[in-house]
Amino acid sequence: MKKLDFVHETAIEHTKEKIRGDIRYYLQNKKTIPLFSDYETERSHYVEQIWINVWVNLASSQVPRAEKKQFLSARGYEVEGVDRKIINKLFRSEIKGYKPFPVQEWLLETFSGKTEQWAALYDKAREDYLKELQLQALNEMKKKCQSELEEMIDDLIREQQHLFYLQTRKMIADQLKEDIQSKVKYQRLDPYSIEETLVSQGAFQQQDYFTVGDFLVELTGSIQKVLNWNHYEYVYETYYDVYEAEIYQILSQVVPEKIKQTLPRELVVRYDLVVFDDVLINVCQDYITDLVENFCAYLTDELMADLLRLAQIPFEEELHQDIFITDMKQREQRKAEEKARLQRQKEEEARIVNEIFEMEYSPPGERNIRYVLHIGETNTGKTYQALQRMKQAPSGLYLAPLRLLALEVYDLLNEDGTPCSLKTGEEEKTTSGACHISCTVEMFHEKDFYHVVVIDEAQMISDKDRGFSWYKAITKVQADEVHIIASVNAREMLIGLLGNSEIDIIEYKRDTPLEVEKKEFKLKHVKKGDALICFSRKRVLETASRLQNDGHSVSMIYGSMPPETRKKQVLRFINGETNMVVATDAIGMGLNLPIRRIVFLENHKFDGTGRRLLKSQEVKQIAGRAGRKGLYAVGKVAFTEDIKKMETLLLQEDEPIHTFTIAPTSHVFERFQKYYRDLETFFSLWGKFKNPKGTKKASLSEEKELYRIIRGTELEARLSLTALYGLLHLPFSTREPDLIKQWKKTVESIVAGKELPEPKIKKGTLEELELSYKTVGLHLLFLYRLNRHTSALYWERIREEISDLIHEKLKIEVKKMRKRCRQCNKVLPWDHRYPICNSCYEIST
Structure with missing residues (x-):
């Protein structure tokens, strides 16, 4: 009964305080002091009732239900299975x-x-x-004063409103002139983030602003806290925010003062001066709020030149009234002229x-090319055919979606006796006598001719970041015959994109059917020939570690x-050195492995903005890797949930x-440079360009x-536009801060004519090795772009050594790996579903 006893003590203190309050109430309207005995006689029954009320109410609300049942049970009541309301009623009765x-x-x-x-x-x-x-x-x-003022003030403010605006107009004009002359202009490069520092653009230029409203959207450089619906957020402050507050301050002084001068003298002297002023300010507040909103709209519409000229003229009501009328008459004409100018500018733009842009992205007409479409599901032999x-053609070009596939085809053709060179941006391997090239799709050059071109994984033409490379290859290729997979x-x-060109379509069907297992997969069910799919590098390594510690041999694949x-x-999996694969969805593109069963350990993936359910095409692309033809009669597919x-x-x-x-091409830049020379304008026009129907x-x-x-x-000033865009367009991960720093330092060296800085290489952890591999890859991109092939060969050897180290590191580190909480680093059970432990989850919620 610990809680009951605690509440009892609290009730006693509450009762004492209530009785003291009752005594004060009893004494306050007595003109002479009564005796204590008088109070006791009159209020004795009431003070007894105070205790009962306080005690019962506190006990009922604060004592837990279990303790109430325990209390009643001790007094002989049956409490098990009894309704809560009945328990509360019995308790209130017994507790008295x-x-x-x-x-x-x-x-x-006490008294x-x-x-x-x-x-x-x-x-x-x-x-x-x-x-x-x-x-x-x-x-x-105050109430009486307010009533009298409210009867008169509406008409008075309406009569004086124009004067209030003239005074506000003059004071804002003075402030505007000072800000234009003394403040710095800022630009926000990211319109949605306040994390980065604003970029200074130097002093304001008056001629850049036709209306005051054009200026008010500029940023002051400060951050303010604002209420957005039911929560606060931080946003950049604009001059509109500053001037709105300034107008409020002006009117809060001007309006009450002017109204007081206008009111009848007998009304003003009838009340205490402090009371009158206080009431007048309160009555004016609602009117001032409306005036601020209206005046902000009026000033936004004013011409900048008019207000800046006004700043030099002292305020006299009649003079400023004449100026205002003149400005209003001329403003409409100037606005019409400005509107016409802007319309001409818009039409020219x-x-x-x-x-x-638009001529570049119209579908091609009939071309003297034979197109062959290889259409079908994953793992049906499309690329092979x-x-x-x-291989039979005098010259050929293979365009791959991944560097890995370009390497694979390069090796395959050379092994089959068809000399083939390689070009991926990060490496170039020239084979003697080769008339065939295997490269990544980004390396396609529209002016080169080949007898046969193969464009792989062409459905990626819809990818928001890389799809334009497929578009360019398909529509700009120079060849006798183009095979699109x-x-x-x-x-x-x-078919629609190729227009009236000659098209042959070859459709492929799976010879090996897919069969979905009916039972939910558990990791203990893993078997030889399985490929286990998850959607993060960390999950791949954790799963591989668990399997290896359970005695399995595992290959790993991640992006x-x-x-x-x-x-x-x-190769370890193909050659039988390992008996299963743990991979991300990178396995779904181009890799032909002897996989018996595809197991989805996850049904959701993070797509850059949030976790979402896999799409149908993603499931098919991955699941299609199950059931290698000639090895398995059926391809198995398993899921851990929601089968x-x-x-x-x-x-x-x-x-x-x-x-x-679609994306910019060399022809686009050639036409752009007839009019402009800077990339900022290019990006702006690209944003304004309305892409043709069916494109993004x-x-x-x-x-x-x-x-x-x-x-x-x-750097921008000393590089040509095409050279600068080419450097911006280098295919490397901008999600890695270290790579961005390396990119900038290398560009600085190129512009300064200095030796390129060598990439930083760290050989400690697996993560450091993988980053080192990327830094060398970026260095190679620059070397090949500058035609420094001799240096590139050295760095290719370095990169190959790093790759070997990564391969060996995987064997060692994966065995030692443990699943850990993302927040506190505590070791978690392998089957723990979430990235944080229960303790951290409870703290966060």
Whole structure:
């Protein structure tokens, strides 16, 4: 009964305080001090009731239900299975007699015979009572004053509103002139983030602003806290925010002062001066709020030149009234002229945008090229058949979605006796006598001719970041014969894109059917030939570690793994050194492995903005790797949960691709440079260019992010536009801060004519090795761009050594790896579903 006893003590203190309050109430309206015995006689019954009320209410609300049941059970009541309301009713009834507080005894002990204490209570009660009466009288006076003012003030403010605006206009004009002359202009490169420092653009230029509103959207450089619906957020402050507050301050002084001068004298002297001024300000507040809103709108519409000229003229009502009338008459004419000028500018810009962009992205007409579309599901031999045709041609080009696949085809053709060179941006391998080239799709050059070209994974034409490379290859290729390999959902879109060209379509079906297992997969069910799929590098390593510690031999594949390392991991599986694979969705593109069963350890993936359910095409692309033809009669697919939902995604008909991605080409830049020379304008026009129906524009987000780093610097000034864009367009991960720093330092060295800085190499952890591999890769991108092939060969050897180290490091580190809480680093059980431990989750919630 610990809680009950605690509440009992609290109730006693509450009762004492309530009785003291009752005594003050009893004494306050007595003109002479009564005796304590008088109070005791009149209020004895009431003070007893105070204890009962306080005690019962506190006990009912604060004592836990379990303790209430325990209390009633001790008194012979049956409480198990009894309704909560009945328990509460019984408890309130029984608790009244529990440890009664002797109110009368306490009262006599505290006040009886203590004349001085009683007198002090009386004096304080009377003092507070008289103050309350005075306050009531004051409030009555204010109420009456407010009533009289409200009857008159509406008309007075309406009559004086124009004068108020003229005064505000002049004072804001003075402030505006000072800000234009003394403040710095800022630009926010990212409109949605307040994390980065604003970029100073130097002094304001008056001629840049036609209306005051054009200036008010500028940033002051400060950050303010604002209420957005039911929460606060931090945003950049604009001059509109500053001037709105300034107008409020002006009107808060001007309006009450002017109204007071206008009111009848007898009304003003009828009330206490302090009371009158206080009431007048309160009555004016609602009107002032409306005036601020209206005046902000008026000033936003004013011409900048008019207000800056006004700043030199002292305020006289009649003079400023004449100026205002003149300005209003001329303003409409000047606005009409400005509108016409802007319309001409807009039309000219639209013409330029059309000339620069639109001609480039119209679907090609009939071309003297034979197109062969290889359409089908994953693992149906599409790429193999297309490559057989390319090998027979006098010259050929293979365009791969990944560097790994370019390497694979390069090796394959050379092993089959067809000399083939390699070009991926990060490496170039020239084979003697080769007329065939294997390269990544980004390396495609539209002016080169080949007898046969193979474009792989063409459904990626819809990818928001890379799709334009497929668009350019398909529409600009120079060849006798072009083989395009794509999934079923890209069929109609590709046919439409090729227009009236000669098209042959070869459709492929799986010889090995897919079968979804009906039971939910558990890791203990893993078998030889399985490929376990998850969607992060960390999860791949954790899963591989768990399996290896359980005695299994495992190969690993994930997106950031070097292609050479990935190739070695794949060969270990193919050659039987490992009996299973743990991989990300990187396995779904181009890798033909002897996989018996694909197991989805996750049904959701992070796509850059949030976790989402896998799409049907993603499930098919990955699941299609199960059931290598000639090894397995059936390809198995398993899921850890939601089997029916995932099977539906696997079996449902693909939604056709309706749009493809377009991006700037060399012809676009050639036309752009007829009019402009800076990339900032280019990015602006690219944003304004309305892409043709059925297309979407590449975001150019990585190019813009790099451009922000060197915008306005000497680097931009000393590089040609095409050279600068080529450096921005280098294919490396801008999500790595170290790579961005390396990119900037290298560009600085190129511009300064200095030796390129060597990439930093760390050989400690697996993560450091993988980053070192990327830094060398970026260095190679620059070397090949500068045609420094001799230096490139040295760094290719270094990169191969790093790749070997990564391969060996994987064998060692994965065995030692443990699943850990992302927040506190505590070791978690392997089957713990979440990235943080239960303790950290409870703290965060």
